[in-house]
Amino acid sequence: MKIHPLITTSEELAALCARLAKADFVSVDTEFMRENTYWPELCLVQIADTEEAAAVDPLAPGLDLTPLWDLLTDNEEVLKVFHAGGQDVEIIFNFTGRTPHPIFDTQIATMAISQSEQIGYSNLVESWQGVTVDKGARFTDWSRRPLTERQIEYAIGDVTYLSKIFPKILKRLVKTGRGEWLDQEMEKLADPEHYRNDPTEAWKRIKAPSRNPQVLGRLKAIAQWRELEAQNKNIPRGRIARDETVADIASHPPKTQADLAKVRGLSQGWKDNEIGRRLMNAIAEAEPLPDDELPARTPRGAPLGKEGALVADLLKLLLKIRAREIDAAARLLARNDELELLAAGVRKNLSLLQGWRYEVFGRDALDLVEGKLAFAVENGKLKMTHVDDAAVVEIPTSQETASAAPAAD
Numbered sequence: 001m002k003i004h005p006l007i008t009t010s011e012e013l014a015a016l017c018a019r020l021a022k023a024d025f026v027s028v029d030t031e032f033m034r035e036n037t038y039w040p041e042l043c044l045v046q047i048a049d050t051e052e053a054a055a056v057d058p059l060a061p062g063l064d065l066t067p068l069w070d071l072l073t074d075n076e077e078v079l080k081v082f083h084a085g086g087q088d089v090e091i092i093f094n095f096t097g098r099t100p101h102p103i104f105d106t107q108i109a110t111m112a113i114s115q116s117e118q119i120g121y122s123n124l125v126e127s128w129q130g131v132t133v134d135k136g137a138r139f140t141d142w143s144r145r146p147l148t149e150r151q152i153e154y155a156i157g158d159v160t161y162l163s164k165i166f167p168k169i170l171k172r173l174v175k176t177g178r179g180e181w182l183d184q185e186m187e188k189l190a191d192p193e194h195y196r197n198d199p200t201e202a203w204k205r206i207k208a209p210s211r212n213p214q215v216l217g218r219l220k221a222i223a224q225w226r227e228l229e230a231q232n233k234n235i236p237r238g239r240i241a242r243d244e245t246v247a248d249i250a251s252h253p254p255k256t257q258a259d260l261a262k263v264r265g266l267s268q269g270w271k272d273n274e275i276g277r278r279l280m281n282a283i284a285e286a287e288p289l290p291d292d293e294l295p296a297r298t299p300r301g302a303p304l305g306k307e308g309a310l311v312a313d314l315l316k317l318l319l320k321i322r323a324r325e326i327d328a329a330a331r332l333l334a335r336n337d338e339l340e341l342l343a344a345g346v347r348k349n350l351s352l353l354q355g356w357r358y359e360v361f362g363r364d365a366l367d368l369v370e371g372k373l374a375f376a377v378e379n380g381k382l383k384m385t386h387v388d389d390a391a392v393v394e395i396p397t398s399q400e401t402a403s404a405a406p407a408a409d
Helices: 010-020 065-072 086-097 106-113 123-127 151-176 179-190 199-204 213-231 243-251 257-262 272-283 305-326 334-345 357-368 396-405
Strands: 025-033 041-048 053-055 079-082 101-107 373-378 381-386
Touching: 010 053, 010 065, 025 086, 025 151, 041 151, 041 243, 053 151, 053 334, 065 213, 086 179, 101 106, 101 179, 106 123, 106 151, 106 179, 106 334, 123 151, 151 179, 179 357, 213 243, 213 272, 305 334, 305 357, 305 373, 305 381, 334 357, 357 373, 357 381
Parallel strands: 025 079, 079 101
Antiparallel strands: 025 041, 041 053, 373 381
């Protein structure tokens, strides 16, 4: 594979993208910094096909990235391959308002052909290539120039290995017939709505202090205010105010700006500075959250009770057994919160009861909840048995056992 020197001119980048546009797929990775900023600072883009690889310097003066963005977001003929690509896709969306498509994520794909939940890149390379990746440049400051040869070599390695591993993963997927399992997951990864930053939705990321419409209305207003402040200053939102501070103010709003000095997590200066005034205006203008925006009462785990909790535990055991049997990641088959909802009696809008998940796991999960499936031990191994094929012994509760016990003399 040909490795190019660091690309710093528009002419070099345009020529590279013209060649890569003829490939079946390109592997992509980015290096960025976001510790001190709201928006990630893109510092390097690595891209490769099976013939050549290069690192592109987006910080190079006058570099026109348009051919690169067009290749990644407009060219439907070229598959874009990432590993754990959520943040990479977010950066591309921030620059272009578009996402790469079609897309393939090797971390997600590995979940369909192994029990690895979230395999890291280094482990992926070691597993599929037998190579130990040098992690020396992993935590480097990618914004500093000039980049060293070691940094560039490390960065390009991310896509050269990926270009070799992807065809192997694809071959395994074809052999197992599990490619369709990933269609929905890949489309979700490429969905622009997943990366659109709407300040009016920011409150949903904060643990709600209550379901009171007044409190939630303030929470929405304060979270939106914080998001806009952080965006305008390009600093992490936590530098403005931490989540717990936002929730506390929503629950116990200060009556005057001077009271902000008493709020835990805010400095004394807030009692008379401009940012404090803007916060007080946001609180004053907050309106109660409308009924149609109120969070559902039981979105993450309906009330289970003791028996329901036991059923949920059995479902989780069933999930582990099934994942081991078919050599797939349990997390891909079902989420724990869905198992708890199923145990609580919910049947609608559960992904485990739809499509391939229902065929692979959901049907048996439903049978277990409805008493049509039991656990058995055979040759020292735990297995599932349908009740039509085995006698089911009901285990008495502790109260039943106590009532049936003979009275003491």
